Amino acid sequence: MSSQNYDYLDGNAAAGELSKIFVMDVTAAEGKCAHCGTTRRFAEAHVYMQCPGVVARCAGCEHVLLRLVNVRQRVVLDVSGMTYLSLDTAQTC
Numbered sequence: 393m394s395s396q397n398y399d400y401l402d403g404n405a406a407a408g409e410l411s412k413i414f415v416m417d418v419t420a421a422e423g424k425c426a427h428c429g430t431t432r433r434f435a436e437a438h439v440y441m442q443c444p445g446v447v448a449r450c451a452g453c454e455h456v457l458l459r460l461v462n463v464r465q466r467v468v469l470d471v472s473g474m475t476y477l478s479l480d481t482a483q484t485c
């Protein structure tokens with residue numbers, strides 16, 4: 393409990409939750425942080441698995457990039473912390 397600020401996983405840890413929403417593998421995508429402007433692979437993000445959801449933070453500035461919350465039979469996705477998310481379409485086939 394006391395060290396929760398450092399108790400993160402990498403972006404791959406969010407793959408299972410994100411696969412409920414995205415057909416494509418988001419962990420291989422690149423996202424631009426809306427706060428510091430850094431573009432990184434989502435797999436590099438710091439992911440906090442907090443029931444009932446997931447929070448992904450920028451590896452550079454720790455700003456929240458993405459929040460995913462399970463609320464009963466809904467999944468709420470907040471990606472306002474990213475300017476954009478860029479996915480490689482070649483991987484879908």
Ligand SMILES: [Zn+2]
Pocket residue numbers: 425426427428429430450451452453454455
């Ligand atoms: Zn950032």
